Amino acid sequence: MDYLPRIADGLLADRLASAGAVLIEGPRACGKTRTAEQAARSAVYLDRDETALTALQVDPSLVLGGEPPQLVDEWQLDATRVWNQVRAQVDTRQATGQFVLTGSSVPDDDARRHSGAGRFARLMMRPMSLFESGDSTGSMSLRALLAGERPSVPSVDVDIHRTAELVVRGGWPLNLAMTPTQAAAANRDYLRTIAEVDLARVAGSRRDPVRVGRFLQALARNTAMEHVVERLVGETISDAPDDAGSLTKPTAYRYQDALTRLMALELQPAWSTHLRSRSRLRDKPRTHLVDPSLAAAALDASPAKLVRDLNTLGLLFESLVVRDMRVYADAIDATVSHYRDSDNLEVDIVVEARDGTWGAFEVKLGTGQIDAAAASLLKFAAKVDTDKVGAPAVLGVITASGYGLTRPDGVVTVPIGALGP
Template structure:
């Protein structure tokens, strides 16, 4: 469908597009979930043949008297923000059951409704896709990325390019450019203002749409800032609660856990699960997830970290950069049905990102902000992989050191190193 005619904006291709087409060919309905303003409506509308916006006032009146009429239209039909009217779920399920052809509906939602015993699970009828904010490859309009993640799984190694290394200022600028489609062209100051407004909206409005919480918005904003300080780390609810007690002295870990759960339902927080392979050593695999905010630029805004602050605080910059790499790897992996986890054991050996595919193939990724650190990253990867039971899970399809300011090259032992600006689906 022509997004210019409907919404007045030209569609920018997204990594999720091919996954959406596959899902529509395989199921009766596809649910696209993700944070508000991540581009779900545009992506779904681009693929749809007809549409209805459920949060429109006129549509709300139809819901009261003729809800089934909202399902009438050429397939695939978009039901945008379906969670505003959760009863639509069962209506869509029945419509899918009565149809022969797949790809009847696309549902989009920016929050997950609470489970309801009257709402069928949709198993066998619905496929779910997660729409994240734009990767660097998408927001920087770099369709010819030199290092393809899917290509690495197929054994395709990149050509050496020593000139591919960006400088630190470019890395910072790219990091602070939001992945929310409507914000990518904003100046750093405008983007920071918009992102702080986004956080304020989450704390004042969005979270109250899905739960009745007793704390003031400032507490939720402080929680988001605490999560931003801890992105890409195995943070505990005890640590988060301690950070929040500056504005809520009596808050406990259980309440903080509940609030983090609400932010996950709004897709503002995403957990990077642990990878738990069989080991040849006696080390114990740690099982705590890492938490990331939906977009690294949002994390920077929550911390009040602009270009000058990040240039002077390389530790914070490095943490945010790792979160950016994990974010983009997750976007790329979703295109090939992959998942991104992390590894850490009782000896404090770790791998920043493990990409696993349904067929059992896996790749290991270490993140280093400085390009000169790629040899350290390569050595670290080799040390951890050496203690994994390769006989049980197989050799990694690739080893990659993703850097901020490094070149593109392949070492003699086969390890690939590339800057994030060069990574592509």
């Protein structure tokens, strides 16, 4: 299929202009290699070319001597050798834009591998946002909202059935041309590969696919909720005698670490800020797989099933919005977190730019929930010590459909089909 432009294209160009090598990391099949190919003038694919892996052991310069920028795909297959040779080449050439390394897992730390400071820039890629896949107009820009602009858009009609389809399909480039049924099957296969192949590869020993599957299901059931490993472990235990699928807490932590290294699991951290009140901040992250389609696949949820279970659909919709917000925040060098305090006041998304500018958003599936969400945001804003962190640039409610406008109370409503970078 034709290449669809990615927000990472511009980020990659910027990093190639400022560093000798750029490391693009992200989950398998999110589009890293295609994006890197748009900037590269030569390429070596270590997962496809066994002779290249052999040559690396004999004379790395034979493999890493292509015209720059040279793409080195799946570099982690010989991580220490590639890393150190690329670093040496960058030092020798004394020029930016020499290499692009792509990888779908984070290798173990290796004392022989130089930190790369001053030579390497890093770029995280995720599955496609709705703006990148063409399912959002992008007319309500996150950058503009944080800059104080208040764009307005006509009603965006993404009905509940289409929302469920977008959740199940996910942001995987290869899924865009598939039917929801085909995409759901592809995502189940993706999880099966993680359980049967990938986890063992990054963890260094065989893992029981049944236990991994149970853990993935527990993560999916806890999407957009506070991440508590003890609760996840409890959800893997069944009433069946001699249950072979339950987990211990140490095993759950090992699986969590491996899924994080595969970039299939990306927890949403809690926002640390100053409060006016005596409330205490909670510091636990929220559970999110890197794409809501993986949670849907773990739950074996079709669009029709999700429409019949609006609570689950609402949580997976929130995960979809978090995925998109992370992509858009990367474009403006911002972070995405959440807020919860000891009074159980919660905010789904807090976006904070490097200069301290910040905004807060609630995510609601239905427009009938907007009033309550807006009241919650205003209550939250009153708790934050704005003398220390500044006033919020925007308070917004992100919905599946409806109008993009500014309410009389100042809260902005943002339909997901209009949100963009």
